[in-house]
Amino acid sequence: MAKENIVLIGGGGHAKVVIDAIKASKKFNIYGIVDANLPKGKSVLGTKVIGKDNLLSEIFKDGIKKAFISIASIGNCQTRKKIYSNLKNIGFQIPVIIHPKAVVAEDVLLGQGTFIAAGSVINPGVRTGKNAIINTSSSVDHDCSIGDFVHIAPGVTLSGGVKIGDETHVGTGASIIQNIKIGKKCLVRAGQTVIGNFGDGIKYGGSKK
Numbered sequence: 001m002a003k004e005n006i007v008l009i010g011g012g013g014h015a016k017v018v019i020d021a022i023k024a025s026k027k028f029n030i031y032g033i034v035d036a037n038l039p040k041g042k043s044v045l046g047t048k049v050i051g052k053d054n055l056l057s058e059i060f061k062d063g064i065k066k067a068f069i070s071i072a073s074i075g076n077c078q079t080r081k082k083i084y085s086n087l088k089n090i091g092f093q094i095p096v097i098i099h100p101k102a103v104v105a106e107d108v109l110l111g112q113g114t115f116i117a118a119g120s121v122i123n124p125g126v127r128t129g130k131n132a133i134i135n136t137s138s139s140v141d142h143d144c145s146i147g148d149f150v151h152i153a154p155g156v157t158l159s160g161g162v163k164i165g166d167e168t169h170v171g172t173g174a175s176i177i178q179n180i181k182i183g184k185k186c187l188v189r190a191g192q193t194v195i196g197n198f199g200d201g202i203k204y205g206g207s208k209k
Contacts, residue, residue, distance in 0.1 A: 002029075003026070003027065003028055003029040004027075004028055004029070004065075004066060005028065005029050005030075005031040005063075005064050005066065006022070006028040006029070006030060006031060006064070006066040006067065006068055006095070007030075007031045007032060007033070007034060007050075007056070007059055007064050007066070007067045007068075008030060008032070008033045008034070008047070008067070008068055008069075008070040009033075009034055009035070009053065009056075009067060009068070009069050009070060009071065009083050009087070010033070010035055010069065010070040010071030010083075011033040011035040011038045011042065011044045011047075011049050011070070012035075012070075012071060012072075013072075014070055014071055014072035014133075015033065015044055015045075015047075015070035015071070016044060016045050017117055017118075017135075017136065018068065018070040018097065018115060019044065019045045019046075019047055019070070020045065020099070020118070021097055021098070021099035021100075021115070021116075021117065021118065022068075022097060024099055024100050024101070024118075025097070025098065025099065025100050028066065028095075030047050031050075031059070031064050032047065032048055032049065032050035033047055033048065033049045033050065033070070034049070034050060034051055034052060034053050034055055034056060034059075035049050035052065035053075036052050036053050053083070053086070056086065056087070056090055056092075057090055060090050060091055060092060065091075065092065065093055066092060066093050066094070066095055067087050067092040067093075067094060068094060068095065068097060068113065068115075069083050069084060069087070069094070069113060069131060071083070072133060072135075072151060073149075073151055073169065074151070074153075074169055074171075074187075075169050075187045075203075077149040077151070077167050077169075080131060080149055081131075081149055081167075084113060084130070084131050084149075094112050094113035094130075094131070095112075095113070096110045096111075096112070096113070096114045096115075096116075097114075097115050097116070098110075098115075098116040099116060099117055099118040099119075099120075101118040101119060102116045102117065102118060102119065102120040102121070102122070102134075103120070103121045103122065104116060104120075104122045105122060105123050105124040105125075105126070106124075107124050107125065108122050108123075108124070108125075108126045108127075109126075109127045109128070110128050110132075111127075111128050111129040111130035111131070111132060111148065112130045112131070113130050113131040113132075114128050114130070114131065114132045114133070114134070115132070115133050115134065116134045117133075117134065117135045117136040117137075117138075117154075118136055118137075119136050119137035119138075120134050120135070120136065120137060120138045120139070120140070121138075121139050121140065122134065122140045123140060123141045123142045123160075124142050124143075125142045125143035125144075126140050126142070126143065126144045126145075126146070127144075127145050127146070128145075128146040128147075128150070129146065129147045129148035129149070129150065129166065130148050130149070131148060131149050132146050132147070132148070132149065132150045132151075132152070133150070133151045133152060134146075134152045135151070135152060135153050135154045135156075136154040136155070137154055137155050138152050138153075138154065138155065138156045138157070138158075139156070139157045139158065140152065140158045141157075141158060141159050141160040141161075141162075141178075142160045142161070143160055143161045144158050144160070144161065144162045144163070144164070145162075145163045145164065146164045147164055147165050147166035147167070147168065147184065148166040148167065149166060149167045150164050150165075150166065150167065150168050150169070150170070151168075151169045151170070152164075152170050153169070153170060153171050153172040153173075153174070153190070154172050154173075155172055155173040156170050156171075156172070156173065156174050156175070156176075157174075157175045157176070158170075158176050159175075159176060159177050159178035159179075159180075160178045160179070161178050161179040162176050162178070162179065162180050162181075162182075163180070163181045163182065164182050165181075165182055165183045165184035165185070165186065165200065166184045166185070167184055167185045168182055168183070168184060168185060168186040168187070168188070169186075169187050169188070170182075170188045171187070171188055171189045171190035171191070171192065171205075172190040172191070173190055173191045174188045174189070174190060174191060174192045174193070174194065174205075175192075175193045175194070176188070176193075176194040177193075177194065177195050180194055180195070180196070180197055181197045182194070182197070182198060182202075183198060183199040183200035183201065183202060184200045184201070185200055185201050186198070186200065186201065186202045186203070186204065187202075187203045187204065188204045188205060189203070189204060189205030189206050190205075191205070192204055192205035
């Protein structure tokens with residue numbers, strides 16, 4: 001059975017991780033990358049940049065019905081949100097992509113466009129919103145809730161029952177103890193240990209909370 005084509009939006013560093021996951025899973029054939037800032041013909045892990053974002057409607061009309069957002073975000077996911085909205089307006093389907101070397105419990109519910117990187121462990125009862133990123137070697141324990149456009153960076157540990165609000169970024173190597181609630185549009189800086197709840201818009205760690 002022929003693999004279905006998929007187009008990627010974004011050709012930076014995170015795209016390499018996404019491309020690796022797609023190739024390893026063998027579920028899709030990567031049609032190409034569109035990127036507003038990269039020259040046409042540039043190769044990213046053997047996948048060519050075929051043009052800019054304004055090609056997406058034409059690509060859809062040509063029969064490519066699946067797309068995936070292959071850019072990450074740190075503390076500001078407005079670009080990802082804009083791309084997601086554009087893809088949906090055009091009519092693209094945005095699948096979940098899981099690296100085969102991730103461990104995902106059978107009852108986990110992943111929102112449309114979510115990416116699960118290699119080495120991640122997602123335990124029972126976990127739910128994510130749309131276009132979440134669970135990056136390399138993260139551990140998400142039982143019954144966690146992760147909102148829309150959240151980025152869980154490499155090496156993060158979420159204990160059981162943690163709730164992360166929409167558009168929040170949890171930085172590399174951060175640890176959050178059980179049953180903590182974090183608001184929307186927050187930033188947990190790299191390496192922090194979170195032991196208390198906090199509301200929307202907080203930047204946690206470093207010089208100030």
